[in-house]
Amino acid sequence: MANKGINHLAIIMDGNGRWAREKGLPRTKGHYQGSQTVKKIVKACINLRIKYLTLYAFSTENWSRPRTEISTLMKLLAEFIRQERDDMNKNNIRLIISGDISRLPRRLQEQIQDTVKLTQKNNKLILNIALNYGGRQEILRAVRQIALDYRDNRINIRHLNEKHFKKYLYHGSLLPDPDLLIRTSGEVRISNFLLWQIAYSELFFTSILWPDFNEAKLRKIVDEYQARDRRFGGL
Ligand code: FPP
Numbered sequence: 001m002a003n004k005g006i007n008h009l010a011i012i013m014d015g016n017g018r019w020a021r022e023k024g025l026p027r028t029k030g031h032y033q034g035s036q037t038v039k040k041i042v043k044a045c046i047n048l049r050i051k052y053l054t055l056y057a058f059s060t061e062n063w064s065r066p067r068t069e070i071s072t073l074m075k076l077l078a079e080f081i082r083q084e085r086d087d088m089n090k091n092n093i094r095l096i097i098s099g100d101i102s103r104l105p106r107r108l109q110e111q112i113q114d115t116v117k118l119t120q121k122n123n124k125l126i127l128n129i130a131l132n133y134g135g136r137q138e139i140l141r142a143v144r145q146i147a148l149d150y151r152d153n154r155i156n157i158r159h160l161n162e163k164h165f166k167k168y169l170y171h172g173s174l175l176p177d178p179d180l181l182i183r184t185s186g187e188v189r190i191s192n193f194l195l196w197q198i199a200y201s202e203l204f205f206t207s208i209l210w211p212d213f214n215e216a217k218l219r220k221i222v223d224e225y226q227a228r229d230r231r232f233g234g235l
Contacts, residue, residue: 007176007179008178010178011056012211015184015208018209037211040213040214044218051126053125061192081112088115096128097126126174129187135195140197145168177198177200178194180204180221190193202209202230206221
């Protein structure tokens, strides 16, 4: 079935560790398999004509994981960018990042900036990777910026409404709010993801572990989404 109505899909990719444990493998293998799923799902979104895909790759809370695991995740991200950079560009995919990347390894920051710049004119799929991202931090960052703009007479507080506030969020002028948020692995939490943006999103929780997620499973969820009735608070 073709996709009607999903413009922006957001995903909390969860369950890499459990997937590995179930198979008696090290957690690193789960994250590796998770990064393979990322590639599949990017392609699936293109097939489904989804325009914006936001993936929660590393939260502000993930720094509390063991150092070796953080380093595995950083290596996988670097590998993903290195391997996919040219393909993304050929396939008209634009990479953007939500979050503060200044704490990431210097080399990874440079790779990210290079790919963001290379792909900036692309528009088939906007791939937004949330990296060192937290929803509360994003809102606070917006409030701080608004306070500075107020101090410098760049904003009239009486004109501050929801639409204007959104512009202060990461890529607030580019990204529409997600239509659908999926979390894999059976956890039923938002975990500080896109707190402002998901006010009216449809939420979908599946017990499938992220490394086992694929296009067919995404299509099933999309079908179910299309059967839901979105009323945005109306009747
Ligand atoms: C959750 O699994 C997953 C993460 C914290 C990171 C997601 C990262 C990837 C899929 C790999 C690299 C990303 C890209 C964009 C190439 P978990 O470790 O919390 O699993 P568990 O809850 O089962 O332990």
